[in-house]
Amino acid sequence: MRAALILQCGQLPVVAAHEPPPSGGVRVAVTAAPITPLDVLCASGTSYFGAPPVPYVPGVQGVGALPDGTPVWFATDAGMRPGDGSMAEYCHVPPADIVELPPDADPALVAALGLSAVAAWQSLTSCGDLRTGEQVLVLGGGGIVGQAAIQIARLLGARRVVAACRSSRARSRAAALGADAVVPLLDDDTVPDLAARLRPALDGPLDLVLDPLFGVPAAAALQVLRPGGRLVNLGGSAAPTAPFDSATLRSGSLRILGYTNNSLTKPERAETMRTIAAHAAAGRLTVSYEAVPLSDVSAAWQTQSTGSATSRLVLLLR
Incomplete structure (x- = not known):
């Protein structure tokens, strides 16, 4: 062969x-x-x-x-x-x-779609506990995980989905997939600058962040999360560390959660993959x-x- x-x-x-x-x-x-x-x-x-x-x-x-x-x-x-x-x-x-x-x-x-969509689905559901009517921020919305997450958040009942993307191609892609607002990520971003661009893109409290990037984008997202909000990290493509401080976490009682597909059992992975394939076959993903x-x-x-x-x-x- x-x-x-x-x-x-x-x-x-x-x-x-x-x-x-x-x-x-x-x-x-x-x-x-x-x-x-x-x-x-x-x-x-x-x-x-x-x-x-x-x-x-x-x-x-x-x-x-x-x-x-x-x-x-x-x-x-x-x-x-x-x-x-x-x-x-x-x-x-x-x-x-x-x-x-x-x-x-x-x-x-x-x-x-494959395992990237599995990661997006499980990050939003079993890890991030997305609830109907919540507002979601997807960092890296032009990547495969991010593209899937924008649509999955919609399928699961998010009232508003905001994406943050680096290139103009990625921003156009995120908007076409259903993001209500798209915020640019810049190479020279500081945490305050990016947080200032994120705030006007939100409509009310931000409940959940899906983060495959870490670094400055994750730290900026923490600045705009509502009290008790959640950030699910599933990658570090922007940086292996992020510049946030204890006061930010404690003052908002924020929750930072880590996700990997390795935590799934084979039956859990299979069930998620069946769900993803069904949505893809129906034209929803x-x-x-x-x-x-x-x-x-x-x-x-x-x-x-x-x-x-x-x-x-x-x-x-x-």
Whole structure:
């Protein structure tokens, strides 16, 4: 079969013939596989999982079909544990990591949503406890998590959703997906400056912040949260630390919560993925993505690894 192969950690994948060693699990004919930051990190050999044995097929998630034709989404441990992932024509997957999809779900869209949409959904619900009628601020609203979060907050009954985005493309995207107001994030932002731009975009108390950025954006968001408000952090793409102080937290009795998909059980992940796929199939949930053929995996991987991707890159295997 054809597959994307990591021959050496830190190098671009190449397309080659590959026959995986015999293993258990269900044989899935792969249709689409996203190239995610986690894939790139694992293949670099610098993640906390350690350097993976090479050669291996990357891809921590994908969409395909079972032998009987049933469409499925699936997860793998590729790059985190020995074994192959989704970026091949076929993948052997444990049954517990397979989720049946609606027959009319778009494989490329579901692949693009994937675990990023799972993180957005769970951050807003089980972690952030979003309630009907609340106002939500989505930091990084142009990213995949942010795009999903804007729409999910709406689906869950938020009365108002505000997005903060860095590029003009991201701001236009957030507005098109339903954000009531969009605030620019600037490279030279200070906490007071950004907080001053956020305040007029809000309509009444801000109840919940979804934060995949941390750094100055998170600190500014804390300045405009209502007393007792919640901030859910699920990433640090802006900075690994944030400049906020004890007085800000104590004076507002604010709550800062951390989220990772690793906290989910496999049944919880599967149920969330089924919900996301159902909304996507019904036209209620989408994200921007670019479909690329397997033959272009090296160039697409380079685009993702340099941070120049403007949408989710999804490999098409069929």
